[in-house]
Amino acid sequence: MSTEVFNLIRELNKDEEWPMELLLLADPSEKLVREYVSRGKCFIMKLDGINLGTYILIPTRPETVEIVNVAVNENYHGQGYGKQLVLHAIETAKREGYKTIEIGTGNSGVAQLALYQKCGFRMTSIDRDFFVRHYDELIFENGIQVIDMVRLSQDL
Template identity: 70%
Template sequence: MIRKLHTEEALPMNLLLLADPSERLVRDYTTRGTCYVLEKEEKMVGVYVLLPTRPDTVELVNVAVDEAYHGQGLGKQLVLHAIQEARQQGYRTIEIGTGNSGVNQLALYQKCGFRMTSIDRDFFLRHYEEPIFENGIQVVDMVRLEIDLI
């Protein structure tokens, strides 16, 4: 079951930090966005945040699934839920960004209908103090993707 995180509930920081190692940035965008959690057996095992960015546009940020639950299609379930939620809320566009080395994420997002639109060069060098590595590759650039919802 995927549901909106209640305001009195603590952020599932253990999950959020799987997708973004900066607690400072996570706390910043979770205060401006809406956090959704996926529960299995009364345990939070997945998360995403919808963050309004511009008129009619929302960004899907921080899609994460507990590593013990990988390979079960939960990431796809979260992304499809986010698209449906954005559409129901009246947004015209949903955007997402991921690191240049996130081959699994890039495949997932495209399978869910996202199309690549741009590359934000050196994004991770500008916004993160420590280098980030994924799949043996340094995460340097942000690959931006989007879906038109109308």
């Protein structure tokens, strides 16, 4: 992993505003985003005052943590920042003593599924109708309706 890029990522201070514009790229529900951000740790990737990306880690069970939102500024897609954010999350989870890290994405998230597997995650389950149960509006990505949550994890 690129140490130079890795050094651009830090935990958001408690007095700093959440990077809502980025968080809403990965999750269109501001209500849900506010709920889970308040339960976890938000990390930000910044360069020259620009928010390049973000992720959130939430403890879910003993020795288990979940990445619940990974987002990269749309102007910086395709430059490897998403991978750096995921790798940073994995390293952070290891450093904090977690034994398992989990992540989920919509059934239509082809690029996300590839990225997470390249970072060592394996598919573990499908939460059928997750996005139908938790979101009022229909969500489409890559021309596919987002219905199910594909769950992945890795042992640390």
